[in-house]
Amino acid sequence: MFYQRFTFRLIFKLLLINSLIVLLGYLILKTQLWFTIAGVSCILIISVFSLYSYINQIRSDIKRFILAIKTRDHTLNFKNKSTKGSFPDLYGSFDEIIKTHKDIQLEQDAMFQLIKTILQQVPVGVIVLKDNADPAQAEISFFNEAAAFLLKVPAYKYWHRLKEHLPIFTTEIESIQNGGKRFLEIKIQEKLIQLSTEVIPINLYNTSYRIISFQNIKDEIEQKEIEAWNRLIGVISHEILNSITPISSLSDTVNSMVSGKDSLNKEELEDLKPAIQAIKRRSVGLLDFVKDYRLIAELPTPELESHSIGEILQHIQILMQPFAAVKNVKLSIGQTSSKITISVDLKLIEQALINLVTNSIHALEDVDQPFIAIDYRLEQNKLFLDVTDNGRGIEPELAEKIFVPFFTTRKNGSGIGLTITRNIMKMHYGSLEVSSIPYQKTIFSLVFNYV
Missing domain, CATH: 1.10.287 (Helix Hairpins)
Structure with missing residues (x-):
């Protein structure tokens, strides 16, 4: 309908202008009615200006609509023009778009406030740092109450202010600014606190941010230490x-x-x-x-050097193949040609693998077709060195106890092999993991960080 109305008015104005042009030409060429010629000329000028204003008004309205969307101005409306005028449906659509845009903005603001409220209530300190070309002027976009409480500082707006107050904390954070975790032990107001800290870099709308989260784990560590000591003392x-x-x-x-x-x-x-x-x-x-x-x-401090996975697997194959053969255990070593390298103390990692293979061999006693497979895999920035066997395995209720020093299920066992192995991995900033289905598949994994 609006096309028909606009077309009708446009055709009418064009016909009027063309008619006036023809009439004006006739009057000038055929007559000397100067007053009539002047009147027709005025009417022609007014008609041309009216057509220009009519088209320019529509262009101006579209420009205002686009500007309102860009600037998120939700006060603009076209109610009068959506009920009358050349394009009622078009102006009605403009109003609907502005209303929808307003609803989306309100919903986003509400969600932002919800997330902000949640982050203010969690017991984990959260600081969101907006990166700047000048690090000294980096802006803090978010600083929750837990962060202020843990660090005993006000919610600063600039990183350099926090750095002046807590240089040790900010220096440690800057050392892992590209992402990672760090355990910090710092003294704040004469009180020693232990913080588990993580930095996550993120890029949103071509702006770089760093999300810094941390929590005081001193109480948890003390509780775990008490539990560990109780088990060890037992x-x-x-x-x-x-x-x-x-x-x-x-x-x-x-x-x-x-x-x-x-x-x-x-x-x-x-x-x-x-x-x-x-x-x-x-x-x-x-x-x-x-x-x-x-x-x-009294484990020695690791002397880290780069070694390929293939080299490590070859060494353990040479060391353990004879022992496995004596026990009639099939030992399979995979991917000994791998060139992937990790930074480790080769002697300590060999000792860890020897401990695991030795445990597997003892677990395979009286098992039909015993086998041990050693291989590696990469998953989510982690490198796993797996020792797999089909032995007796580990019952679920013993999964935690096996790492307690001197705990053993084997007759004449010392109960220190897994403890030493786990300590070796901790010294390499890794971990020791286990999964077991008795008499089917038991996997002990040396887990390394691999970036």
Whole structure:
């Protein structure tokens, strides 16, 4: 309908202008009616200006509409022109678009306020830093209450102000500005706090931001330490009691045999020998136990060098193939030609793999068609060195206990192999993971950060 109205008015104005042009030409050529010629000329000029104004008004309205969308001006409306005028449907559409745009903006603002409120309530400190060409003037876009509380500072608007107040914290953050995690131990107002910190870089609408999140994990660490100490003390107490009880009992026996006597005959000496030998065995066992404990506590600091995965796998194949063959275990080593490199202490990683393979071999006793497979895989910036076997595996209830020092399910086992292996991985900023389906597949994985 608006096309018809616009077309009708446009055709009418064009016909009027053309008619006036023809009439004016006739009057000038055929007559000398100068007043009439002047009147027709005025009407022609007015008609041309009216046509220009009519078209220019529509162009101006479209320009105002586009500007309102760009500037998010939701006060503009075309209600009068949507009910009358040349383009009622067009102006009605303009009003609907502006209203929809306004609703979307209100919804986005509401969602932003919701997210902002949530971030203000969480117990994790969150700082959003807007990167700037001049780092000294980098702007802080968001600074939640938890961050202010943990750091004991006001919600600064600029990074350099926070840096003046907490240089240690900001320096550590800047060291991982490209993304990563860091454990920080800093003193704030004479109080030592331990922060687990993570930096996530992100780019939105050609603007770079860094999301800095951190939380005080001192209480959690202390709780975990208490639990670990309780478990360790339980194991140590058990081992010491197992050694001390028979020693104490045998000591009483020996004491009763020699008490009040100045000399012993041959038979009495023969009776004393087993007791003394038993005391010696248990004393040696207790001494070995203490040596094992020192072995866990005094691992050497890693000397990191670049080594290829293929090189590591070749070394472990040379070391463990003979032992596996003696036990009739099929040992399969995959991808020994891999050129992927990681920074590790080769001796410590070899020791970790030896521990895992040795455990697997012992777990394969009395298993039909025993096998061990060693290989690697890459997943989400992590490199996994997997040791897989089809042995007895690990029951779910024992999954946590196996890493407790001196805990073992194997007869004559020391219970320190997995503890040492996990400590080695921690020293490489990695971890030791396990998944097990007994007598089907058990996988111990050395997990390294790989960027």
